[in-house]
Amino acid sequence: MKLLKKGAEGDIFLTKHENVLAILKTRKKKQYRNQILDDKIRTGRTIRESTVMSEVKEFGVRTPLIYQVDPTDCAILMQRIKGSVVRDLSGKKLVSACREIGKITGTLHKNGIMHGDLTTSNFILSGGKIYTIDFGLSQRTTRIEDHAVDLRLFKEILNSAHVGMMKTLWSSFLSGYRSAVGPVRYGQILNHVSVIEGRGRYAQVV
Ligand SMILES: Nc1ncnc2c1ncn2[C@@H]1O[C@H](COP(=O)(O)OP(=O)(O)OP(=O)(O)O)[C@@H](O)[C@H]1O
Ligand SMILES: [Mg+2]
Structure with missing residues (x-):
């Protein structure tokens, strides 16, 4: 088993399942957290992540x-998606990946799910298709506020990880999102993103 990534929450290993390469995602104990609470959080995220990952397939x-x-053990053994995370793409590929991420986000929202951790590292481009991962913080919600929080986080990520192309990528994401949720909902959500940005704690990005 090979350690691929040491994360804040857990580790990602490359391993094998029935002779094909697979990913093992683990969630480590946090010593600073109360043990009972920590177990609850880690178990909850593990179950949520695996459940939602399977459920969302239903809507494409x-x-x-x-x-x-x-x-x-708070571990998930899953298919390894061979490809590159969107964070590592550039140019046209990155622009069209962001449009696709927008569409995926809109599809999740339309079906009452917020991803909770929308970053370009949580999408993998493989064989021309985008795969979504890292559903540990996802929630079942249809609230405008929650969906707007998803968008706002993505915007913030673009501004830190892809600052030079931020405007292009953000409008590409938005066009994909709009195509999935429709113009009315789009207007409501985007409006709420501005509301969030208007609250002192969050400075407006661009
Ligand atoms: N199924 C998979 N196939 C291929 N690569 C994967 C898979 N799952 C995770 N990875 C790789 O491991 C990285 C971290 O995975 P993931 O985001 O699920 O864990 P995390 O601990 O929540 O990480 P982070 O704290 O960075 O969000 C991904 O960005 C990706 O590069
Ligand atoms: Mg991640």
Whole structure:
């Protein structure tokens, strides 16, 4: 088993499942957190992540197949998506990936799910298709406010990870999002993004 990534929450390993390469995602104990609470959080996120990853396939959002879930060890064994994370793309590929991410986000929202961690590292381009990962912070919600928070986070990420292309990428994302949710909902959500940005704590990005 090879360690691919040490994350804030857990580690990602490259391993094998029935002779094909697979990903093992684990969530480590946090010593600074109360043990009972920590177990609850880690187990909850593990179950949520694996459940939502399977559910969203129903409405056409591509995600890795889940092979095994171990709620006690807080581990998920899943299909390895071969490709590159959108964060590592550039130029036209990055622009069209952002449009696709917008469409995916809109599809999730239309079906009452907020992703909760919309960053360009949580989308993988593989064989010309975008796969969505990292659903540990996802929530079932149809509230405008929650959906706007998803958009606002993505905008912030563009401004830090892709600052030179921020405007192009943001409008590309928005056109994809609009195509999925329709003009009325789009207007409401975007309006609310401005409301969030108007609150002192968040400075407006661009
Ligand atoms: N199924 C998968 N196939 C291929 N690569 C994957 C897969 N799952 C995760 N990865 C890789 O591992 C990275 C981290 O995975 P993930 O985002 O699920 O974990 P995380 O601990 O929440 O990380 P972060 O704190 O960076 O969000 C991804 O950005 C991706 O590069
Ligand atoms: Mg991630």
